Amino acid sequence: MxxxxxxxxxxxxxxxxxxxxxxxxxxxxxxxxxxxxxPNGAGKTTTINxxxxxxxxxRGDIWILGKEIKRSGQEVKKNIGxxxxxxxxxxxxxxxxxxxxxxxxxxxxxxELKKRAEEALEFTGLLDRAKSFPxxxxxxMKRRLNIACAIAHRPKxxxxxxxxxxxxxxxxxxxxQSVKLLNEMGSTIIYTSHYMEEVEEICTRVAIxxxxxxxxxxxxxELKSIVTDKNSVWITVSGGMDKISQSRLKEIYxxxxxxxxxxxxxxxxxxxxxxxxxxxxxxxxxDIPIKNIENKTPDLETVFLTLTGRKLRD
Numbered sequence: 143m144x145x146x147x148x149x150x151x152x153x154x155x156x157x158x159x160x161x162x163x164x165x166x167x168x169x170x171x172x173x174x175x176x177x178x179x180x181p182n183g184a185g186k187t188t189t190i191n192x193x194x195x196x197x198x199x200x201r202g203d204i205w206i207l208g209k210e211i212k213r214s215g216q217e218v219k220k221n222i223g224x225x226x227x228x229x230x231x232x233x234x235x236x237x238x239x240x241x242x243x244x245x246x247x248x249x250x251x252x253x254e255l256k257k258r259a260e261e262a263l264e265f266t267g268l269l270d271r272a273k274s275f276p277x278x279x280x281x282x283m284k285r286r287l288n289i290a291c292a293i294a295h296r297p298k299x300x301x302x303x304x305x306x307x308x309x310x311x312x313x314x315x316x317x318x319q320s321v322k323l324l325n326e327m328g329s330t331i332i333y334t335s336h337y338m339e340e341v342e343e344i345c346t347r348v349a350i351x352x353x354x355x356x357x358x359x360x361x362x363x364e365l366k367s368i369v370t371d372k373n374s375v376w377i378t379v380s381g382g383m384d385k386i387s388q389s390r391l392k393e394i395y396x397x398x399x400x401x402x403x404x405x406x407x408x409x410x411x412x413x414x415x416x417x418x419x420x421x422x423x424x425x426x427x428x429d430i431p432i433k434n435i436e437n438k439t440p441d442l443e444t445v446f447l448t449l450t451g452r453k454l455r456d
Contacts, residue, residue, distance in 0.1 A: 145172040147330040153202035155188050162188040164354035175331045177345035185354040186334050223297035227304040229284050231276050238272040245294035262294035282313025301332045338443045352450045365445045374438035377407045382430035394420050
């Protein structure tokens with residue numbers, strides 16, 4: 143049975159005449175890594191700030207773990223960990239002191255507080271730097287410390303707002319692996335990013351916001367189906383072009399059309415049919431050497447651009 147960790151109903155927020163969040167409804171299920179995408183100014187951060195109680199809503203309701211935040215705000219917040227876009231740590235406190243300070247805000251004390259803080263540092267690969275000061279750290283290490291501060295109290299819901307912005311590839315990879323592991327350990331995660339490849343790698347479901355509205359929501363495959371109901375496979379061959387019979391290829395179930403262009407056989411197939419094996423078998427049986435195979439199905443970036451008219455990082 144699916145359990146809603148977050149349920150949002152008719153959520154609205156205005157700033158003067160500007161509608162930042164426009165009557166959105168959304169459910170996030172337990173165990174998901176839920177991607178929230180949108181161009182700058184789409185309403186993502188305002189939505190997150192209302193979920194965490196940092197910004198009041200003008201209309202609508204939010205339930206976290208079955209409790210309405212208007213009535214049970216303080217109780218709900220104990221089960222939320224926040225990794226903000228802007229690094230929120232104290233440069234003049236050590237790593238351990240930073241994590242202990244933030245964990246103490248959730249009621250942890252004494253030996254348990256220190257134990258949880260050390261566990262969070264170990265999880266983020268910073269335990270050996272527990273006595274070091276963040277001012278000595280790279281941007282990636284500061285981001286990892288930010289995560290440690292958000293998870294020491296073992297929250298059931300973790301909200302990560304651009305957690306990898308401005309860091310090196312190695313640190314980004316470490317953080318993405320940490321997100322997956324946190325999810326495997328039982329945390330539900332809301333994840334925003336300007337890096338579409340991150341969302342494609344880790345998110346189980348995605349919502350796209352634009353102009354304060356949710357304009358699309360679903361699994362990655364469901365979102366891609368909005369753009370096209372076809373798959374496209376490009377097969378580059380290194381000879382044997384005279385052996386290719388378009389009529390024979392079209393006899394393969396699900397093949398819709400074929401185009402041959404300068405050594406590349408472009409095959410369009412029905413999205414609902416899995417026939418790549420049969421297509422490759424045709425080339426093998428007819429001694430047509432395959433040099434390369436590319437799946438040209440639209441990616442999430444294409445879906446985003448089609449729906450919003452803008453690139454994610456514009």
